[in-house]
Amino acid sequence: MKFWKEHTGLRALFIAGFFFAGLALVIYGWTQTGKLSGLGLMVVGVVLLLAALMIYNKPFEDEKKSAGKK
Numbered sequence: 001m002k003f004w005k006e007h008t009g010l011r012a013l014f015i016a017g018f019f020f021a022g023l024a025l026v027i028y029g030w031t032q033t034g035k036l037s038g039l040g041l042m043v044v045g046v047v048l049l050l051a052a053l054m055i056y057n058k059p060f061e062d063e064k065k066s067a068g069k070k
Contacts, residue, residue, distance in 0.1 A: 004055065004058040004059045005059040011056075011058075014055050015052045018052035019048075019049065021045075022044075022045040022046065022048030022051075023045065025045030026041075026042050026046065026049070029042035029043075029044075
């Protein structure tokens with residue numbers, strides 16, 4: 001996708017935001033031992049970490065593979 005290749009500053013901002021928010025939620029959820037809300041916060045944190053990883057990998061996707069998925 002050309003958008004993420006052309007807007008590297010925006011991409012870096014999203015990656016940093018998702019990474020630090022996800023890390024904070026995982027750590028805060030970890031401190032809530034024995035509570036179901038802590039598990040929920042940790043799951044949301046992991047989702048944010050995976051979103052940061054997805055945004056990081058977007059510019060490196062092979063366009064041949066993504067064209068076949070349409």
